[in-house]
Amino acid sequence: MNKDYTLAKDITSDAILPTEQGNFRMRVFVDDKGAEHSILSVGLDNTTKAPLVRIHSECLTGDAFGSLKCDCGPQLRAAMARIQEEGCGAIVYMRQEGRGIGLEAKIRAYALQDLGMDTLDANLALNLPADGREYDFSAHMLKQIGVEKVRLMTNNPL
Ligand SMILES: [Zn+2]
Known part of the structure; x- marks a missing residue:
């Protein structure tokens, strides 16, 4: 399960993304299958406490199109707003559409x-x-940006 990604291309890009919820630092990571995952973060550098983290699996229909078949879009935006409110945290956005089925x-x-x-x-x-869905690359991404401890925001008890 614990793959070694040290040879993978890691941080490929890093910029500020202004959003309706506020400004996020956006960094993009490419996994060994070529999928582009990203981290949107706020205030990680000047904190000693474990940041709020939501690991969000891509849902094009919900996130972008506002589908009513699921609540991915509202959950994502609520997490972004909560992180801005807190002033410290990250969204790990994983490109694993439809629970990883595509x-x-x-x-x-x-x-x-x-x-x-x-x-x-x-x-x-x-x-x-x-x-x-697989989450070991999510943990790898968080480690790459220096996040060792997290407070996970999740609606999945597992
Ligand atoms: Zn969804």
Whole structure:
């Protein structure tokens, strides 16, 4: 599970991103499969306490299109606002669309859900893992920017 990413291209870009919630420092990381993940952060340098961190899995339909099939978009923006309020924290945005199954498969699963299947049954019917997300690269990214301890913001008890 613990892969060594030291040979991977790590911090490829670093700039300030102004958003509706405030200014974030945005850094982009490329994993060994070529996927581009990012960290939006505020005030990590001048703090001694563990920062608030949300690890957010990409959901194009929810994050960008405002889909009502899930609450990813509102959750992401609430976490961004909370971090700005706190003045210290980070969003780790992982490009693992649809619980890691990819956008094309996710929309196929939506079609099955429209026929009455739940998310899990639809994924199983498509021969897809119920949850294919991986988080070891998220931990690697946080370490790269010097974050060793976090207070995780999550709605998933696991
Ligand atoms: Zn979503």
